[in-house]
Amino acid sequence: MFKKFKIPEATVGRLTAYSRYLKEADEKGISTVSSQQIAKATGVTPAQVRKDLAYFGEFGTRGVGYNPRELYNYIMKILGLDRRWPVIIIGAGRLGAALAMYGGFAERGFDIVGIFDVDPAKIGNKVGEIEIRPLQELKEKVKDLSIKLGIVAVPAASAQEVVDFMVDCGIKGIINFAPANISVPEGIVLRRVDLASQLEYLTFHLGESR
Amino acid sequence: MFKKFKIPEATVGRLTAYSRYLKEADEKGISTVSSQQIAKATGVTPAQVRKDLAYFGEFGTRGVGYNPRELYNYIMKILGLDRRWPVIIIGAGRLGAALAMYGGFAERGFDIVGIFDVDPAKIGNKVGEIEIRPLQELKEKVKDLSIKLGIVAVPAASAQEVVDFMVDCGIKGIINFAPANISVPEGIVLRRVDLASQLEYLTFHLGESR
């Protein structure tokens, strides 16, 4: 879309942080922010902010700064968030159910429209407004709603199998919460979130400073 | 502890992945693995595996490879996981409750020993075996059990306040699930996990390939 060169991996996460600050600033009625202000609020350098934005265009005014609302809208567009996205969750265990209810997704334009499981005991139960459905119904749902995004919250042992099925059903982007190393075909975007590993990062660094 | 030089940020996460594979290999009765096998299983290069390990010592045998159980134990020690860690959660909303029940933490040595909230309506309710307690009781609990680790699952607006209080209570390492940019004093390890941002990574990359 906007991409001219290879974008550093970390840029995407920082754009999210910038956008959250810009939204706040706009809501406060602030009409101009500088790269320095954005940097301070998000814990990076002003050069980093300007460099991240420069990959996608020119959004500021020299000598002045950026308009928060305008820049917010640009970043949301860059991130693909100038629309809402339907998302399905596979795995209606505790984590899957919690993610289905997590308000932070809807706030950023992600609507959980389905939750699927293979456990017959769970089928028909409700998670908030959504009824847990059998995994076999995934393909139809994906087709009907043109769903591109899915979240995997199943045990590690069945994660690869589930991901293969999701890809088969037409899902194009997957977040994997199972502590398993999964592979996907070319063209499918996969992201692993290892919750325990986050705590391990802490214990590693606490140990380091001994 | 082992550290001689600056360790790349990403090394810690990769060590987690290596350790999971090594555990599996050991459980299968495999007596030797090569850097190439570890690399293949975790999606990195063999050179990366050897380099990551080299920061901490020499764990293999030239011409032969690594013993999975031995290397697993070494890595667990490096990560600070040669012991169990008590962990508290602040925020007994849906996400906090789900994290409290998530089995993946205990598997890696993290025991959720308390969950705290400020909402009087929640105090006394149970999440699994654990009773939700008022936040004022945190300090005593931290002291009694020598707790170093905490997870923040409160709304963004109160996250900084809660983190300040945790630090005051003696918590040294914090995972923040609130979509807010938090700052902590020198010596406190903070890690932010932005769940919505994970989905944004997908939409960004799906948009990219247009």
Place this chain on the structure above:
DNA sequence: TAGATTGTTAATCGATTAACAATC
């Protein structure tokens, strides 16, 4: 014009990879 801040280039820094001597 003087002061401020962007957009961008060049310099720096750090992480990954390739290559190979050491050695089983």
Place this chain on the structure above:
DNA sequence: TAGATTGTTAATCGATTAACAATC
């Protein structure tokens, strides 16, 4: 010894930062 694989150095690659011309 021949074959294999580690540990480590040097080369490469990529990301961050500093610096500054452009310009409001």
